[in-house]
Amino acid sequence: MGFNIILDVFYKKSNIQYSISMKVSVYKKANLPDHPGVYFFYKGGEILYIGKATSLRDRVKSYFGRDLIATRGPLLVDMVVQADHIEYQETDSVLEALILEAELIKRHQPRYNTKEKDNKSFNYVCITNEKIPKVLVVRGRKLNKSEYKKVFGPFPNGLQLREAMRIIRKIFPFFDNHSDKKQNYQFYKQLSLIPEKDQENNIKNLILFFQGKKKQVIVNLKKDMMKYAKEKEFERAGEIKKKIFALEHINDVALIKDDLISTAKNNFRIEAYDVAHMSGKNMVGVMTVVSDGKIDNSEYRKFIIESQKDANDTGALEEILSRRFRHAEWGLPNLIVVDGGTAQVNVAHQVLSRYQYEIPVVGVVKDERHKAKALMGDEKIILAHKKSIILANVESHRFAITFHRAKRNKAFL
Numbered sequence: 001m002g003f004n005i006i007l008d009v010f011y012k013k014s015n016i017q018y019s020i021s022m023k024v025s026v027y028k029k030a031n032l033p034d035h036p037g038v039y040f041f042y043k044g045g046e047i048l049y050i051g052k053a054t055s056l057r058d059r060v061k062s063y064f065g066r067d068l069i070a071t072r073g074p075l076l077v078d079m080v081v082q083a084d085h086i087e088y089q090e091t092d093s094v095l096e097a098l099i100l101e102a103e104l105i106k107r108h109q110p111r112y113n114t115k116e117k118d119n120k121s122f123n124y125v126c127i128t129n130e131k132i133p134k135v136l137v138v139r140g141r142k143l144n145k146s147e148y149k150k151v152f153g154p155f156p157n158g159l160q161l162r163e164a165m166r167i168i169r170k171i172f173p174f175f176d177n178h179s180d181k182k183q184n185y186q187f188y189k190q191l192s193l194i195p196e197k198d199q200e201n202n203i204k205n206l207i208l209f210f211q212g213k214k215k216q217v218i219v220n221l222k223k224d225m226m227k228y229a230k231e232k233e234f235e236r237a238g239e240i241k242k243k244i245f246a247l248e249h250i251n252d253v254a255l256i257k258d259d260l261i262s263t264a265k266n267n268f269r270i271e272a273y274d275v276a277h278m279s280g281k282n283m284v285g286v287m288t289v290v291s292d293g294k295i296d297n298s299e300y301r302k303f304i305i306e307s308q309k310d311a312n313d314t315g316a317l318e319e320i321l322s323r324r325f326r327h328a329e330w331g332l333p334n335l336i337v338v339d340g341g342t343a344q345v346n347v348a349h350q351v352l353s354r355y356q357y358e359i360p361v362v363g364v365v366k367d368e369r370h371k372a373k374a375l376m377g378d379e380k381i382i383l384a385h386k387k388s389i390i391l392a393n394v395e396s397h398r399f400a401i402t403f404h405r406a407k408r409n410k411a412f413l
Helices: 002-022 024-030 056-064 074-082 094-108 111-116 158-171 181-190 199-210 214-230 234-248 253-258 313-324 342-354 379-412
Strands: 037-043 046-053 085-090 123-128 135-139 148-155 269-278 281-291 301-304 335-339 361-366 372-376
Touching (some): 024 056, 024 085, 037 056, 037 094, 046 056, 046 094, 046 111, 056 074, 056 085, 074 111, 094 148, 094 158, 094 199, 094 253, 123 199, 148 158, 158 253, 199 214, 269 313, 269 379, 281 379, 313 342, 342 361, 361 379
Antiparallel strands (some): 037 046, 037 085, 123 148, 269 281
């Protein structure tokens, strides 16, 4: 009976892979460019899925690789099988692709986008109804749209949105929630973050930019520049000229960096995660790192679990991974190893999907003595890195137990 189940799983996986392989012609027909933009998977006239890309060609190609089943959840595998053609819209920058993706998902509500993610965990860009408006990033679970003048989003990747807002603020200066208008107005004014006479136009142009209307923004700015030049206000005309240049040459290198899968081509980085507690008390989690087969304990990280009050290992793992992927500055791994089976692997895929990262996951299933008895994941990856996977997992278990004991002893004292 067990053998028949294994055969059934094998044939099911083979049929899915065959269906995906047959779809390669769909990718080739799309003739995608090596430029930033937004891509659309269609079935007939229905948009199934919308995504953004640093390179449309490379990003969409990743959906047709042999590792799709291991690196993507079953939902997106089904989407690729269902799709019959692909379309795209180029943008001038990755920043504009990020903004356009959010606007189009909001407008079209593709079924595979809405099924794949929980909008309550997403971020929104909100503009307040004040004389000098604030531009805020607000979590979906805290959002009340009626409180704001304009709301843009949802934006799935919080890390990329924060970097995007940093870039945008240099072009369209604004107050955020950390700005005290009474105390900091003169300071921000000196930094040209709050242009006194132009703030109303500044917010209008920022809104147009978030609506994907950069061309209209440039037209508006050129009109203002000519107006100030005619009135011999050359300094202000010069400032607008700089703003036009910034819009036409958006410096979004940081966003391009965040959209890559690995931090270095020649350095295979494995991150392993484990949870430790005693009946749900003093629950902690850890991340250990093995790079090119060697332990890198300078990269280890500790997490005190905040969201779980009982012995919920999968809930704790979700918190750890969610917190970890808010830190783009840590770089990205080539492989994630979790301590556990199907439940833990699925949680890891869900978090990666939420942050739009395509990173393989391997689960280490243990016996009653907590020794590895099976590895779940891409067979080629497991075969190539089995020794490092086991090492990373053993280290994560040891490090988690050590951290838990230290926390438990401190609490006892």
